[in-house]
Amino acid sequence: SQQGEEDPQALSIQEGENATMNCSYKTSINNLQWYRQNSGRGLVHLILIRSNEREKHSGRLRVTLDTSKKSSSLLITASRAADTASYFCAPANAGGTSYGKLTFGQGTILTVHP
């Protein structure tokens, strides 16, 4: 399993604005997942995008995937204070025997000010 690298490390916005976070990875993937972690709490799965998909939506979330650039982005529209959290991407390798192991990076810390 490979680690995704999130960018930026920190993002501070006002409520109602959009937040965009990026993820880069190194080798071919089967899928890429995004997770959220509120301070000191467990991770919450947000969305999974497969390697043959380019864009996926879930509520206020939009995820894109560009396998040629080995990158993904997570867009949160009309952000709310409750979106304040750390966001992680987790690329899942194509093939291999990683048995679903997820490798997390440092994440993007999003702060949404009311």
Next chain:
Amino acid sequence: EPEVTQTPSHQVTQMGQEVILRCVPISNHLYFYWYRQILGQKVEFLVSFYNNEISEKSEIFDDQFSVERPDGSNFTLKIRSTKLEDSAMYFCASSDMTVYNEQFFGPGTRLTVL
């Protein structure tokens, strides 16, 4: 909605003592995981478990650690002789039959070793 539960939420122990952290995964899931997060650091994979045996383990998961699924519903992590550096949040996760599907995380157990 089904969820992963973990007990206790906080465990304080003396160095050298044994601790058992308990998890109840989602009932129809077959893949189980333990992760840990030292305060201020990344979430790190410890071990994956499928079909009553360890599928993969990290370098962290040394002989002091063991996992068990004693009764078909619980999934436990045992640390035989705790060290100060074992202080961390420990997260259990589970996923369904498709390895690359999303993992559902529990709220975590905060382990403090004194």
